[in-house]
Amino acid sequence: xxxxxxxxxxxxxxxxxxxxxxxxxxxxxxxxxxxxxxxxxxxxxxxxxxxxxxxxxxxxxxxxxxxxxxxxxxxxxxxxxxxxxxxxxxxxxxxxxxxxxxxxxxxxxxxxxxxxxxxxxxxxxxxxxxxxxxxxxx
Numbered sequence: 022x023x024x025x026x027x028x029x030x031x032x033x034x035x036x037x038x039x040x041x042x043x044x045x046x047x048x049x050x051x052x053x054x055x056x057x058x059x060x061x062x063x064x065x066x067x068x069x070x071x072x073x074x075x076x077x078x079x080x081x082x083x084x085x086x087x088x089x090x091x092x093x094x095x096x097x098x099x100x101x102x103x104x105x106x107x108x109x110x111x112x113x114x115x116x117x118x119x120x121x122x123x124x125x126x127x128x129x130x131x132x133x134x135x136x137x138x139x140x141x142x143x144x145x146x147x148x149x150x151x152x153x154x155x156x157x158x159x
Contacts, residue, residue: 027132034146037120037123037150041117041154044110044153045153047092048091048113048157051110056084057081057084060084080098088158089157091114091117092111092113094108094109121150121154124146125150128146132144
């Protein structure tokens with residue numbers, strides 16, 4: 022493999038980093054500073070249609086930010102005593118997981134015939150992707 026081939030893999034790894042950055046950004050905006058408020062104001066319509074009872078007049082039992090999946094968890098008690106819950110972030114976390122695997126593979130391919138002096142630069146996509154996961158889990 023040539024140095025140019027390593028550069029192609031390096032650039033492709035950076036595209037994976039961009040996809041990985043969506044996870045902490047989505048988590049931050051999904052909670053919007055207060056998970057309880059976000060649960061009360063951002064309930065998807067498809068969830069309302071699929072639940073067996075209405076959430077109107079229900080009491081919010083739990084609301085918190087979640088790491089896996091990166092989003093928020095909301096749980097209500099309805100007037101009939103039924104517990105209704107909703108979790109966001111599954112799609113974003115799946116995309117970030119695939120992007121992380123892509124970053125690792127592309128970085129390995131870029132390192133195969135890379136000069137030792139450029140190894141720290143070549144590892145930056147992996148480090149930044151790992152930092153995204155750390156930010157979500159904290």
